[in-house]
Amino acid sequence: MSALLEQALLRYDGLPVAERFHVHARAFSAPLLAMAARTPGGTVADIGCGHGLLSALLALEDSGRIVHGVDPDSRKVAWARRALAGQPNVRIEEGTVEETLARGASGRFDAAVVCDVLYLLPESKWPGFLATVRGLLKPGGRLLLKEVEGDGSWKHRKALAQEWVMVSLLGRTKASGGMALKPRAEMARYLEDAGFEVREVVDLGQGYTTPHVLYVAENSVP
């Protein structure tokens, strides 16, 4: 295990076993280190931060980064706050991306990371969500959007079943009515329609049983 991941997971040692298990499962089932490695310095918004493991990696990797995690799930926000208490360059808030923007965060961020969040929203809300994320970014600011690719593979079908268990059966993930996994060309179009320039589409599925794909995009509109 990388020293950075080990350091981040240590933060969760004091949490109840179910929460620790959830965070460890995230650590080994999602390419969070690869996302952190591609995230620039400066001010970073972690939209839908959940238990805050990606926020922790971003903050611990670069003490000069200011990380602002936000999630509407009050339980997860409480666990994230507890795990990251005392880490000076990270702040966790309860709320949605729209509420963050409304709190005066317009154009403030060098980067936004959105990891496994968009597909939980109804597709009709994607354009508004992406436009709001863009509103948080400075001109030229970078979006790192990690999605699960709808490529028709067995990994795609397994991911759908897994999310159904997490959302509907166990209630561990709060969805907002969505569960659409898109092929990468279609997702790239959503990003472009929202005013982003897609710089890179990175296949991060290797070594995982989920077809992870990362879109690196820039807020191209001044």
Ligand SMILES: C[S@@+](CC[C@H](N)C(=O)[O-])C[C@H]1O[C@@H](n2cnc3c(N)ncnc32)[C@H](O)[C@@H]1O
């Ligand atoms: C699968 S978890 C991913 C958590 C974290 N990003 C990670 O990678 O570990 C999805 C998160 O999206 C959050 N979420 C759901 N609807 C949201 C919305 N409308 N705005 C922001 N976050 C949302 C959920 O509360 C949940 O914590």
